[in-house]
Amino acid sequence: MKRVFSGIKPTGDLHLGNYLGALKNWIPLQEEYECIYSIVDLHAMTMQYEPKELKENVFKIACNYLACGLNPDKSILMIQSQCPKHAELTWILNCLTPVSWLERVPTFKEKSLQMADNINMGLMDYPVLMTADIILYKAEFVPVGEDQLPHLELAREILRRFNARFGEVFPEIKDIIRKGSRVKGLDGSAKMGKSLDNCIYLHETPEEIWKKLSRAVTDPARIKRTDPGDPDKCNVYSFHQLFSDEQTQVEIADGCRSASIGCIDCKKILAKNMADELEPIRTKYNEFIQKPDFVYDVLTEGNKKANIIASNTMMEVYENIGINYRS
Ligand code: TYM
Numbered sequence: 001m002k003r004v005f006s007g008i009k010p011t012g013d014l015h016l017g018n019y020l021g022a023l024k025n026w027i028p029l030q031e032e033y034e035c036i037y038s039i040v041d042l043h044a045m046t047m048q049y050e051p052k053e054l055k056e057n058v059f060k061i062a063c064n065y066l067a068c069g070l071n072p073d074k075s076i077l078m079i080q081s082q083c084p085k086h087a088e089l090t091w092i093l094n095c096l097t098p099v100s101w102l103e104r105v106p107t108f109k110e111k112s113l114q115m116a117d118n119i120n121m122g123l124m125d126y127p128v129l130m131t132a133d134i135i136l137y138k139a140e141f142v143p144v145g146e147d148q149l150p151h152l153e154l155a156r157e158i159l160r161r162f163n164a165r166f167g168e169v170f171p172e173i174k175d176i177i178r179k180g181s182r183v184k185g186l187d188g189s190a191k192m193g194k195s196l197d198n199c200i201y202l203h204e205t206p207e208e209i210w211k212k213l214s215r216a217v218t219d220p221a222r223i224k225r226t227d228p229g230d231p232d233k234c235n236v237y238s239f240h241q242l243f244s245d246e247q248t249q250v251e252i253a254d255g256c257r258s259a260s261i262g263c264i265d266c267k268k269i270l271a272k273n274m275a276d277e278l279e280p281i282r283t284k285y286n287e288f289i290q291k292p293d294f295v296y297d298v299l300t301e302g303n304k305k306a307n308i309i310a311s312n313t314m315m316e317v318y319e320n321i322g323i324n325y326r327s
Contacts, residue, residue, distance in 0.1 A: 004029050004176075005139035007038035007080065010057035011047065014064050015199035017192035020180030020242055021145025027069045029143060029176070035075040036137050036306060037065060042080050042087065042129060046122040047115065062295050064202060067284035078302035080133065085310040089132035090125065092321060096161050097128050106150050114195070131155035135162075135170040136310045143176035145183075147191065166320040169313075180242050188217035188235035203282055206275035213271045218263045219256070229256040229263070236267055243273040 006026060008018055029035055039061045044054060058079060065077055080086050102108060102124050112119045122129075130151050134142055142152060152175050159170045184191060185198025192199050200212055218236050222229035231237035231253040240252050248269065255261030288295055318324040 001034045002141065003137050003139040004033040004035040004141045004143065005038070005134045005137050006035075006143050007040040007043075007133060008061055009044045010039050010041055010054060010061045011044050011049070012057065012194045013201045013203060014061065015192055015194065015201050017145060017183040017199070019068070019202055020183050021147075022143060023064070023068045023070075024180065025143045025176065025178045029141070030071055030074040033141065036078065036139065036309075037070055037075055038078050038080045038133060038306075039065075040080045040133065043126060046111075046120060046126055048118060059292065059295065060289070062299055063285050063288035064281075066288050066295065066298070067281045072298045072302065076302045076305045077298055078306040079299055082299075082303040083136075083306045083310050085136055085307070085314050086129065086132050089136050089314065089317065090129045092317065093128050093132055093158055093162065094125065096165065097158055099124075101154060101157065102127065105154060107147070127151045127154045128158065131158045134173055135159050136313055137306070138171055138313060139173065140171050141174055141176050143178070144181075146177060146181045149175060149177075166317075169316055169320055183242075184235050184238065186212055186216040186235070188220075200274075202278060203285060204278070205282070206271070206279065209275055209278070210268075210271045213267050213274070214264070216267065218266075222256075222263065225262045226259050228259045231256045236263070236270060239274070240266075240270055243270060243277055248273070 004026075006022060008014065008022060014023070026035065026037060039058050041054060041058055044057070062077065062079075066072075070077055105127055108124055108126070111123055115123075127150075131154070134155060142148075144152070152173065155173060159173070163170055182191060185193065185196055186200070187196075187198045190196055190198060200209055204212070213236070216236055219229040219231070219234040221227070221233065234256065237252065237256065240249050244252065252261065252266055252269065256266065315324075
């Protein structure tokens, strides 16, 4: 069975971008592939963090993974730091990766501006660790949102360099990008992101969802209720495309163009459809939060399985790079 790898940083609550761009797409892949879904706590350390919060966030993300339908009988759910080979392979890859490749990564440039007082080596090395995450398991498919594509491009270059220098150990990797791979925030301009105040979070109640949606930006040209709108320019409509069935999407688009439906009614329908999809996740999430023993057992089991696969890959890596002193 071919392998899939993906992960989420435990830096705060998950929002609709994480859900639509990543988690939701991970679920069906469990039927076709051997999937490894990680909580990438080493990546979270590239930013300022509180140790207690990091631990809590890891647990919360694990609860979200389970609540969204990741099945520990089918997939491996693991914590990145609990398989130390991620860090070990990163070092080996570091010694193959030119600094200039990392300096030109768009997220490194952005983050360096955002956190000018904390441009640490980990921040720069972020994509190398990400490469190690994936190739350690010889994963061939990586389901992510669009913002991760430059990282995956670099990962391909690094693994090709390894293979060219030390022999074909790692298979090529392909991204899996689906509908919802670039979810905009409620302001309709920037990408939905934890650092911006433009998110709907996965755990929000129907009332909280409505409160946020009611203020969401729509087609800016539609000022009066009687103005016809353009659904293709409306961010709320783009959420309908992700949460409403096709029939509703057609009705909303027609109603918007002919001004037979106003923005408030359009948002009310969306709020209901969104809450219908998210409510069962929220309920299950609240159940898992009450069962830390179960959740940690799942993670311990996942960590064990991940370590076995990782050790096998690393035996091959040691052999090829000339540090196999064990036999
Ligand atoms: P992170 O934690 O920033 O985001 C987790 C996933 O959510 C997706 N995402 C979005 N998708 C659509 N629209 C948005 N507005 C949006 N915001 C976030 C991200 O694309 C991502 O898929 N570097 C990764 C974690 C990582 C990883 C890996 C991923 C570490 N190692 C190996 C894949 C393979 C990250 O920071 O994700």
